[in-house]
Amino acid sequence: MAIVSTKGVYGLTAMVVLAKEFDKNLLQIKDIATKGDIPQNYLEQILVILKKDGFVESIRGANGGYRLAKSSKDINVYEILHTLDCCVSFTDSKTQNNMLTPFWRDIEEKMAALFALNLDELIEFLDNQKENIIYYI
Numbered sequence: 001m002a003i004v005s006t007k008g009v010y011g012l013t014a015m016v017v018l019a020k021e022f023d024k025n026l027l028q029i030k031d032i033a034t035k036g037d038i039p040q041n042y043l044e045q046i047l048v049i050l051k052k053d054g055f056v057e058s059i060r061g062a063n064g065g066y067r068l069a070k071s072s073k074d075i076n077v078y079e080i081l082h083t084l085d086c087c088v089s090f091t092d093s094k095t096q097n098n099m100l101t102p103f104w105r106d107i108e109e110k111m112a113a114l115f116a117l118n119l120d121e122l123i124e125f126l127d128n129q130k131e132n133i134i135y136y137i
Helices: 006-020 029-036 040-052 077-083 098-114 119-131
Strands: 056-059 065-068
Touching: 006 029, 006 040, 006 065, 006 077, 006 119, 029 040, 029 065, 040 056, 040 077
Parallel strands: none
Antiparallel strands: 056 065
């Protein structure tokens, strides 16, 4: 977990919550926060960023809320984390040593490959993990 910030974890969690509700009603911030165990004030800031970059859309009003702006199959984990600036991009040309540029590019490409799954694949992975849990009493 060391490579993903709290913002990334919360943002990705919110996107999973929204993806699970994709064909249902809009979700209000308080509902997303509750389902994802995310501080509501922090979630509001994260949703602003995700909305600005086209991952979610919001509808105002009493029956308003948030939903994914596109299919969960079309949103991958890396894009979400990259949008939230969650330590997945190392190639800041202002601060890097040119000697290390190939190394940072290689790391960035490997991380992009690791996080390349889309939200549907992530949800399927999480659901499979729940099935493998064994409870002992």
